Amino acid sequence: MLLLAALAAASSTVALGGCGAGADPGVEQVRVLRLNPSALVTKQARSEPVVRASLTASGSEAQLPPAMRVPQVGSLALGAPARGRLVNGLQLPARGPDWVTHDPVRRVIPNRGDRRWGTDRLLAFLLYVLRDYRLANPGAPPVVIGDLSRPRGGPFGSDFGGLGHASHQNGLDVDVYYPRVDRALAPPGDVSEVDRGLAQDLVNRFVAAGAQFAFVGLNVGLGGPPQIVQAIDHHDGHVHVRIANWRR
């Protein structure tokens, strides 16, 4: 009951803040999503609350690996992916049952904490697809995830290292590296290192789950519905997935 009460309290706080169009300082809170097998949602007394995801296995799915349930906390994707910000976002954990994160600038696992924030909807979408993909491809290694957005969104260009991102500004974008033929947990160095079967399956699943766009490379040989799966430069090592902003 205490946990449910905390969930209700957190939700109502977010809802009130959302009506204030972001002016309420309460809605500026950011939350760190952590794996926790027992708790649903807790709120720490400190200034920055921690939202805990639950690892659950129930009913007929009891034999399956646990799924991660992402709490819906009323994240707001303001503006546009190329000029926007993120309010009340969630941080993708550095690692999870189906993924690891990779820092594209330092080229290490995991990615830095301030590069992996998104809306609650993006994280739920992402983790659903990753789990589905792993269940359908037994033995496939965890998926390597790159940048999402900054903790409060905003510019994420070359000031933050590397080529930087024109978009990734309001918690709706995520870079997902293609699986490698050698199964290494690292970005593919070139298209010959991409496991195209697994990569296409991953792209297909993002499309089926409702991605607005999946930007793939010009040379990697991946496809899909042309209005969603679009080939552009600099994406031969990863697919950039964007979900629609339903609040707009």
Ligand SMILES: [Zn+2]
């Ligand atoms: Zn991207």
